[in-house]
Amino acid sequence: MRRVYPNKDVCIGCHICEVACLTAHSASNDVVIAAKEEVATGLQPCKAVYDKGQLSVALSCRHCDNPSCVSACISGALYKDQETGRTCYNEEQCVGCWSCLMACPYGAVRRNVTKGKIIKCDLCEGREMPACVQACPNNALVYESR
């Protein structure tokens, strides 16, 4: 399956992927409204850029083969789609217990505090190319099979 892979050697730490992710997952699909209004209601990007000295890297859910978040999910909101291989998330089911957030050793699960539910990369369901990859100005994120 295709996944999003980071390349820290050329990640410039611009954080544009976060903005793209936020917009792609907003109700308005508008970058300004997403950032100015929807963030106030709990919207957050699934992508996180980490910086350390000269290094930067943008990370999100790895869609692991045997994901710890699915093991930890008490509500059935997280599950592995056998056909696509994706680690899927059904927000309806989530009860906000934060077990997955703790269990994921990659720190790829975040909280929507307002909704009391988690936020996790869905590889931009419905988009041909995940928003973060499309927006990256330096090819530091690629969407491919490895």
Next chain:
Amino acid sequence: MSYVIIGNGVASVGAIEGIRKVDTTTPILVVSEEDTPTYGRPLISYFLAGKIGLDRVSLRPDEFYEKNNVEVKLDTRVAAVDTAAKTITTEAGEVIEYKELLLATGGVPFMPPIKGIDGSGVFNFTTLNHAHMLLDLSKRIHRVVVVGGGLIGLKAAEALRYNGLSTAIVELGSRVLSAAFDDVAGNLVAQQLEDKGITICCGTTVEEILRTEQGEVIGVRLANGQKLACEAVVVAIGVVPSLDLAKDAGIAVNRGIKVDDNMSTSVEGVYAAGDVAEAPDMIAKEGRVTPIWPNAFSQGYHAGLNMASEEASPHPGGLPMNAISFYGLPTASLGHVNPSEDENCEVFTFTDEENGVYRKLVFRDEKLIGYVLVGEVDFAGLYTGFIRFGLDITPDVKEELIAGKPSALLWPEEEFDTKWTPAAE
């Protein structure tokens, strides 16, 4: 011949998914003494609190069993296992052959020998049926006492309080959540519960459940002499593994059913997973019964892989972990969090009482081995990574972790590259 799984909790679901990862054809039979399809057991507190309806307690979609070619016998108790003949016998007398067997029988609530404990008005809180009973009860009564200040007891108390009941918790230890938390974290949680009107009595125990002559519960008498009036008692002081089947079948047991890394018991072809299993612990490196949800799933998953495959898929080892919120106060605790003095651990804590934030990190031999987070849990997973992968911790990295700034860029570079950027095909 089918794979047979006794029990229908999360370990059982894990096992089905593990088996199906390798073997998509051989039928699977699940035998469960409960009468409901599998549900998210921890969800019973959400159900009892009225946060979710029955429509949301299922752990997997309705078509899960059918899609995975699994036959489920609900409301069926298994009377015996014959490991020589490779059969199980139900209480109704049906004999079923198995190809490989998984014992995922879980645990049963421990009932201490308290005077007056037998009779009506005393409940447990481990199954959906228990939740139904307490929900009915909460409409009829006003006061309840919960015995046990562990996770189940606290969640039961919180849910009952949501139903408007006057609720008290009695805990023998000096604080609530003694296993997973330390004093500071326990007290932060206790404070949160007390703020919401729950009474907490620590350092004492229920000596007697007081009843009327007709046998109705009217209160409890504590060891310190205090009496608490109530119309019902919920006993939540832990579960004990359901070992009878295994013992009778001659399978080696200790506190739980003894299994190796591959979840295999002392008898070939028989596996055990979940709350019933005593499996190697990731940090302690010895057999432990770790009755927690994620463990049960992953043990079940690995048991499933090993049942269906010739190739061994060892389980990485049990890792105690609990993430739980109390009235919106999030907490997470993972690994070894209460080391004794002679364990040569380094413990770092950070407390911000004003904002109800607490952080505790436990290091040993330049590795992180446990943490407790209260209030701010967003970085929990990043700490977990250091423990799960046993990453080496340099002084610089330690400093960042202690400062509450974990990051994947603090991983050793090689580890980062193999995990995040595997070579292109």
Next chain:
Amino acid sequence: MLFKPISQNFSDFVIDRENDRCINCEVCVRQCSYEAHYWDDARQCVSHDHTKCVGCHRCEAFCPTGCLTIKKNPADFRDNALWTPTYMKHVYKQGDTGGILLSGMGSPADKPIYWDNLQLDASQVTNPSIDPLREPMELTTYLGSKPDKVSFEETSDGPKLTTKIGPQLKLNYPLMFSAMSFGSINLNLHKAMAMAATELGIAYNTGEGGLHPDLYKYGNNTIVQVASGRFGVHKDYLNAGSAVEIKIGQGAKPGIGGHLPGEKIDEEVSKTRMCPVGSDAISPAPHHDIYSIEDLLQLIYAIKESTEYKVPVSVKIAAVHNAPAIASGIVRAGADIVVIDGFRGGTGAAPTMIRDNVGIPMELALAAVDNRLRDEGIRNHASLVVAGGIRCSADAIKAIALGADAIYIGTAALVSVGCTLCGRCYTGKCPWGIATNEARLKKRQNPEVAAKRLANLVRAWGHEIQEMLGGMGLNSIESLRGNRDKLRGLGLNETELDILGVKHAGR
């Protein structure tokens, strides 16, 4: 602005932030290496300081909401034909610092650009034009000394060529990437140029900073440079490339040397240049072993000996007044390639006064040198390469018609990877990740992406050159070399037309 020398407040640019659209994402803050954008803690929003803006437009390009526009500061001084704001600001700056004014990139001065006054010819009726999509169109170029005549002997198998031809540098396009040293630009771009040159079958020039070990594998497409500082020069280096170039002068700063500040000498640059980390790398104004054509001859032959006469040796000079005579001497000293760098040529750092006032336009120098070598009958002894201010394929093809064999592109190559000619290369803080060795900044050039853009640029120009050649009824770049009849001047005076050797349009 408060707490600033007042003269700095006459900023060149203003940052226009459309506040309705600004989402405080701080992308601009992270991108601006001059800290013109910053997080204002007191106001809890992103803010900016016009006086720090160098007009590189990085923020504008990256702003995800498009809320930023960088504008020329509309605050006008009183009109004065003599004292333009540029000169006034120079004086203010020198009043503040007492130092030499520094500039980066080629001269922006308003001086004649002859390319714009030259028009190309095309075929109509009397000879057919050629469609390069249907018919072969040869752009392959060989740089190196060509023989005076071809000799052969009769053998039993028929005639056999006896002429020995000197070493040649083969190019699939008559274009090369200019000398830009490792240090002045970073390794990512050197790698990108090497990759692109290899893919295209052309060459790039190392500049005077040596060759990083990682890039030796691109040697077939590398011209290694030897300059007055002799940085990174050793036997393996000389033999690593497919040509060696002796740099005498640079179009942007004729007559002066170079100075790479110590801050830019990191571990890698130090290793490659063979000079200590943190020490200034100073290239003297002259080569101290070359004070005459005879001295130059010695160096040329020393290099030829070191490389066993396997690669052509090139000599590069700045376009100065007596370039034709110097070029003649260079050819007679044994150079296989002569490079003329015009005054528009780029630089990482040059004194502003020198950049804008020394040297002559490359168009005139090229025509004059070509004429001179032809007049002396030695034009075939060396190839002629020009550099300095070629902006498009039309400039390039005009240069070939004026007599050039090939063209170095430097500024155009950098623009293709993002350079916006802000001209602050000498600060080492290039926000586009080009003229910088800062780890965080140089990552902005992903070698793979940059190589692709460089290759695209050359391919695009190649297509255009083929179109224009075909239009003139030519099917080989060789047929255009020095073919000045294909050019006509527009609005040029008699002297200019005479030097360029072209007729005025209409003639």
